[in-house]
Amino acid sequence: MAKKDQTTDAAQEKDREKWMARFQVRLAMQPGVDRTVVLQAVKEVTAHCAETGEHPRTAFGDPDAYAVQAAERLVPADRAARARRRDAVGDRITSVLKRVGDVAGP
Numbered sequence: 580m581a582k583k584d585q586t587t588d589a590a591q592e593k594d595r596e597k598w599m600a601r602f603q604v605r606l607a608m609q610p611g612v613d614r615t616v617v618l619q620a621v622k623e624v625t626a627h628c629a630e631t632g633e634h635p636r637t638a639f640g641d642p643d644a645y646a647v648q649a650a651e652r653l654v655p656a657d658r659a660a661r662a663r664r665r666d667a668v669g670d671r672i673t674s675v676l677k678r679v680g681d682v683a684g685p
Contacts, residue, residue, distance in 0.1 A: 591634065598635045599624070602642035609650035611661070620649045 599621065606617055624635055631638065639645040 595634060598642050602646050605643045605646035606649055609646060611654040612650050616653045619653060
């Protein structure tokens with residue numbers, strides 16, 4: 580019976596690690612998120628789960644959705660807006676360069 584418990588514990592730990600990795604990646608992709616924000620959010624999730632014993636999915640739901648919520652809560656609105664504008668300009672430049680490349684051909 581102990582071996583089955585160890586296998587279950589290992590599977591649960593792997594699932595927790597996958598949730599946290601996905602959460603961190605999705606959080607880092609949000610506008611205005613920097614290393615400090617990621618570290619703060621991970622610390623909050625880790626502390627909550629350590630205190631309650633809950634799996635992060637049980638406590639916070641889908642890692643992608645929670646990453647968006649955490650960014651909205653932790654990133655000042657003006658910084659997020661600046662990052663979105665900067666990203667939009669970069670996207671437009673990339674689009675123009677792609678069209679120029681398509682017209683110019685190989």
